[in-house]
Amino acid sequence: xxxxxxxxxxxxxxxxxxxxxxxxxxxxxxxxxxxxxxxxxxxxxxxxxxxxxxxxxxxxxxxxxxxxxxxxxxxxxxxxxxxxxxxxxxxxxxxxxxxxxxxxxxxxxxxxxxxxxxxxxxxxxxxxxxxxxxxxxxxxxxxxxxxxxxxxxxxxxxxxxxxxxxxxxxxxxxxxxxxxxxxxxxx
Numbered sequence: 001x002x003x004x005x006x007x008x009x010x011x012x013x014x015x016x017x018x019x020x021x022x023x024x025x026x027x028x029x030x031x032x033x034x035x036x037x038x039x040x041x042x043x044x045x046x047x048x049x050x051x052x053x054x055x056x057x058x059x060x061x062x063x064x065x066x067x068x069x070x071x072x073x074x075x076x077x078x079x080x081x082x083x084x085x086x087x088x089x090x091x092x093x094x095x096x097x098x099x100x101x102x103x104x105x106x107x108x109x110x111x112x113x114x115x116x117x118x119x120x121x122x123x124x125x126x127x128x129x130x131x132x133x134x135x136x137x138x139x140x141x142x143x144x145x146x147x148x149x150x151x152x153x154x155x156x157x158x159x160x161x162x163x164x165x166x167x168x169x170x171x172x173x174x175x176x177x178x179x180x181x182x183x184x185x186x187x
Contacts (some may be wrong), residue, residue, distance in 0.1 A: 001030075001037040004052040009141070009158055013050050018057045018137045021072050024115035028058070028169050032070045032113045035060040044091045046129045048136035049093050050091040059133035061118045063125045071120060071173045074134050078103045086143050088128065093162060096152050 007013055021028060031054060039047035039060050062068035080103075106127040108120045122130050130164040132142055143154045158164060169174040 001033040003041045004034055004038045006038065006047075006051050007053055007093050008041065008163055009090075010051075010093075010164075011141075013053050013055065014136070014141060015139045016050065016055060017139045018048075018050055018055045020057050021111070022112070024072075024111070024113060026070075029113045031056070032060060035070070036062075039091075039156055043092050045125070046133040048094060048133045050136050050139075050175070057137045059137065061126070061129050061133060063129050067126045070113065071108055071110040071118070071130070071133075072113065074108045074137070076131065076134055077107045077109070078108060079105050080181070084124065084128065086128070090132070090142055092136075093141070093143065093158060094161075096154065096161065098143070098146055098150055100128075100142050101147075102131050102145075106130050106148065108134070111114055145182060 031049065035047050035049060035052065035058065038052060039045075041061065045063050046059060046061040049056045058070065059074070060068075060070045065124045082104040083101055084104045085099055085101045087097040088102075089095075089097040104123060104127060106122045108122065108130050110118060110120075112118050120126075120130065135142065135145070143158070145153055146154055
């Protein structure tokens, strides 16, 4: 397990839809371990593979001791129209939080690191986390989900953040796969 550099807002990998995982091997399990270690070190409630420069549909989450794990190739279903609105942040947009509307309940179908089918049912914070991390796999950031006025304010704060405009981390091509040529490119 290795803590990896987290890609920041503006890095093109964060806007690139991730590829489905098709090979469930030791390298994939290492990716899950690296994601978990990096998420816990940050610390964060979730982390998607694109946030460490890997273009694969994998994320880890930990919203509580009872609600933690990983999900590969997630497909989301929403059992009700009930919504929640509350503060949301992102490890790729450090230190900034904005109210974001999400579904209150989600059912996520996917696979574990061995390729076995799993289902994660989430409400409240877990639901928000699963939706947020799945958005990362689709190249969507939570600021894209904000109402127009809040989004304008968020983008202004991002432009003025102390980390804005920093050079992206120097990263070797990931052994975990994904789209070649995306990783390590300057923003």
